[in-house]
Amino acid sequence: MKSMDNIEDTENFGDMGNMEKDRHSERWVTREGILDEQQITGRQILYQGLNGRHVERFTAQSGQSYIFKPLTNSAQYGRERWMYEHVMAQLPPVYPQLIAASDQAAAPSQSWMIYEDMGQLEHHLCESTLPTTAAHMAAWHALPVAAWEELPRVGHKPPIRDMLHELRLYQSGTDELLCSLNLALSAADWDKLTMLILTAEDELPQVLCHGDLHPGNVAEVEGRLVILDWEHAHLNTPLWDVYHLLDLSHPLFPRTMTPGLRARVMKVYLDKLESLGVQVEGGSFAKWYDAYAIVFSLWMLRMINGDLKNPDCVWPQEQLRNQWHETAATLEQCMGHLDGMRE
Missing domain, CATH: 3.90.1200.10 (Aminoglycoside phosphotransferase (APH), C-terminal lobe)
Known part of the structure; x- marks a missing residue:
């Protein structure tokens, strides 16, 4: 599995514009597929998946925040990554950009993706x-x-x-x-x-x-x-x-x-x-x-x-x-x- 020594060591799917400050950042994700607390400045749990793993917002040393999403349901291993590689470009930009992901050969327990942080989301399905x-x-x-x-x-x-x-x-x-x-x-x-x-x-x-x-x-x-x-x-x-x-x-x-x-x-x-x-x-x-x-x-x-x-x-x-x-x-x-x- 590839470690995230810097952005060039991961497979990148998104606009690199807001990533320049962290291009040479130290490792954010360990070889075990978890956030390395020594290499980030803050983290916030957003929710817990069915397998007990947490989706989190974390802050890099540059001050930029991202969303860390490990595999939370083993039955869906590889599915979201496949969607981003094959489908999402054909959709309007109504989805968060995928910034980086673990190696495709990573075991499910070490599988993760990092998304852009879109800020505070409001979940209100209403008439509008x-x-x-x-x-x-x-x-x-x-x-x-x-x-x-x-x-x-x-x-x-x-x-x-x-x-x-x-x-x-x-x-x-x-x-x-x-x-x-x-x-x-x-x-x-x-x-x-x-x-x-x-x-x-x-x-x-x-x-x-x-x-x-x-x-x-x-x-x-x-x-x-x-x-x-x-x-x-x-x-x-x-x-x-x-x-x-x-x-x-x-x-x-x-x-x-x-x-x-x-x-x-x-x-x-x-x-x-x-x-x-x-x-x-x-x-x-x-x-x-x-x-x-x-x-x-x-x-x-x-x-x-x-x-x-x-x-x-x-x-x-x-x-x-x-x-x-x-x-x-x-x-x-x-x-x-x-x-x-x-x-």
């Missing part, structure tokens, strides 16, 4: 940022994917068909969950949901998906939209990204979605696709989305219920309960369109 994000999402969904066959077809959650299968396999538990919300799905409703999802999976193209487009990965800094953390990128139908943008709940990043806002953002997305030469029939897409959101939200509620019962869950109970209610609201809103789906 949602349409802008949806338009950018449509742009990357319109990109040809033939050259990116290396990307997986599965994200960090099961495929929608597997979610549907799981809900049907444990039908009694699913029915109890619906009953607790004063909701119900008949056998005919399940058949319709299944038909809509399978049709959407067959008719919609495979597109580049960010994969984890929840509010925590969308931010603004000084009026600039930033989309973070591309390590879950994969090929899927566009419904995966659309659901994550509009309705995926997260315990740390609550938000409120209404039917009116959902419809407005969906229109921005479809209009942008059309402007890029991608034709999608809006009525069919809306029905497919509602079916997708019903199944995904039911699956999420089952998962959150499991987290609420798990004494070792990392999320506080209050935040999980808020996430549960937010997901239930999405379910109720989309189930309100069932009559239209039956037509």
Whole structure:
């Protein structure tokens, strides 16, 4: 593995302009893949990954700050680096610049990347940022994917068909969950949901998906939209990204979605696709989305219920309960369109 004796010893992916002062800096990252406290002047933990490693802001001896991101999920080893090498240059500049990275041969435990520090990020997916994000999402969904066959077809959650299968396999538990919300799905409703999802999976193209487009990965800094953390990128139908943008709940990043806002953002997305030469029939897409959101939200509620019962869950109970209610609201809103789906 290459050590970061100076910037020329690492593989550089970004503009070197603000790096000149540190071109001959001493080592920032040890051979073990951790920040060397003796060679930096400050550090701040931003968050902890699933494997316990920390993403940090650190300050070099020049006074310039950067973001140090070790591999936080072994299942995503190499994915974000691959995205920066093969894909990101084709996107608008809505992502942080990758300054340097460990050697490609580095073991997962020694793998790291260093990004530009964009400053204080505000994670608020609201009526102003949602349409802008949806338009950018449509742009990357319109990109040809033939050259990116290396990307997986599965994200960090099961495929929608597997979610549907799981809900049907444990039908009694699913029915109890619906009953607790004063909701119900008949056998005919399940058949319709299944038909809509399978049709959407067959008719919609495979597109580049960010994969984890929840509010925590969308931010603004000084009026600039930033989309973070591309390590879950994969090929899927566009419904995966659309659901994550509009309705995926997260315990740390609550938000409120209404039917009116959902419809407005969906229109921005479809209009942008059309402007890029991608034709999608809006009525069919809306029905497919509602079916997708019903199944995904039911699956999420089952998962959150499991987290609420798990004494070792990392999320506080209050935040999980808020996430549960937010997901239930999405379910109720989309189930309100069932009559239209039956037509």
